[in-house]
Amino acid sequence: MEEIVVTEKDRDAAVRRLRDAYADGHVTHEEMDGLLHRLLTAGTRGELRAALATLPEEDPGTTAEIAAAAGRIRRRGPWQVPRTLKVQSALGHVRLDLSRAIIEHPVVDIEVRLGTGRATITVPRDAIVDVEELATGWKAPLYRPRRRSGGAAGPTIRITGAMGLGRLRIRHARR
Known part of the structure; x- marks a missing residue:
């Protein structure tokens, strides 16, 4: 099955999740740099999911x-x-x-x-x-x-x- 291409909205949400994990102390500065690079260069949603796999689950909201x-x-x-x-x-x-x-x-x-x-x-x-x-x-x-x-x-x-x-x-x- 063909992978879905990353949209700017997907990328923004992923960066926001990484930023929140960093602010909460779940990610070191060095890890954040590496993950941020992976997020900004990801071409598909699968690549985004793989980069975010080590982060804690995001708050599901209501x-x-x-x-x-x-x-x-x-x-x-x-x-x-x-x-x-x-x-x-x-x-x-x-x-x-x-x-x-x-x-x-x-x-x-x-x-x-x-x-x-x-x-x-x-x-x-x-x-x-x-x-x-x-x-x-x-x-x-x-x-x-x-x-x-x-x-x-x-x-x-x-x-x-x-x-x-x-x-x-x-x-x-x-x-």
């Missing part, structure tokens, strides 16, 4: 969970998106609309656990979506990445988890 055995799960409008969101539905329909949501984190992790239900996630127009760690049982997710227009990139939405017989559709907001 986590929220939404679950329903059957029925609907719906979030839309101006709602606060946590750093990590866990969504579980055995039989129901999940609809998450992040297009007008308040997203304060550069990376949002959405862990989806679907049984036989369907899910639709609408992400902001400028969001970067990563579905590499999503395990599918029956059908692959429906997602077509947006072409980059050269403007500033929005938040990274990482979608992980597992789907049984359900179907996940991911789309970018039109505005």
Whole structure:
């Protein structure tokens, strides 16, 4: 599988994590110099992860969970998106609309656990979506990445988890 190229936002987050580890005394000055060089010259996200592997785990921030055995799960409008969101539905329909949501984190992790239900996630127009760690049982997710227009990139939405017989559709907001 082709590695994802590092964006400036990825690199900034990695440098921030290194800086925090140094400030907390987890990294010596010499180690920081070497790691900083690796971070600034990394070409892929895999190289970034390898350089950060020796650092303590970063604070995951807030986590929220939404679950329903059957029925609907719906979030839309101006709602606060946590750093990590866990969504579980055995039989129901999940609809998450992040297009007008308040997203304060550069990376949002959405862990989806679907049984036989369907899910639709609408992400902001400028969001970067990563579905590499999503395990599918029956059908692959429906997602077509947006072409980059050269403007500033929005938040990274990482979608992980597992789907049984359900179907996940991911789309970018039109505005």
